[in-house]
Amino acid sequence: MIRIREVRVIDDEGQQLGVMQTADALALAQERGLDLVEVAPTAVPPVCKILDYGQYKYEIQKRERETKKKQKSQTFKEIRFRVKIDTHDLATKTRRASEFLDDGDRVKVTVQFRGRELNHPQLGRNLLERAAEMIGDHGVIERPPLMEGRSLFIVMAPPTAKADRREEEAAPSDGAAADGGGETIGDALQTKGQVPEVADEPPAAAPA
Structure with a gap:
């Protein structure tokens, strides 16, 4: 009043x-x-x-929902594996990652190396590929494998977040794929024997 x-x-x-x-x-x-x-x-x-x-x-509530959605799309969740994780734990963690992605969060999927495991980065790449395959259509790979200290990680995003980002970016260079669906698991994880890229730093009211 x-x-x-x-x-x-x-x-x-x-x-x-x-x-x-x-x-x-x-x-x-x-x-x-x-x-x-x-x-x-x-x-x-x-x-x-x-x-x-x-x-x-x-209209106010709609704007608030859109603002929250944009803020949420910038947040990260993380799941971590050891190289020798067992099948049950891997299934549990990838299922959790799928839930995060379904909720609109980006997910950092990290493999942590111990001791001499660091000399075999291919083990980590293989595990990331397996995890991404288990996550399946719940997400797409937004950032390919990256070394960060003793860890190797990828970032996965909800399919819609990836599509929105692609629309905002400049037009692709000649010869770039134009399928609109983001990188496939194989494209993102095929390093062809190269050493993974090393990260410079960790990723970051109703009116009266």
């Missing part, structure tokens, strides 16, 4: 109606079958707008 005696009014077409008695502004809104909503309560006098409050509230 608006308790101020005078308010500055904007009508439903965006026209400035000037400063009015609150009672007159309410009457005008009611004549049009709309509501008088305070949109700038700290202004002097407060600014009110004649509008459909239900639609106004819906």
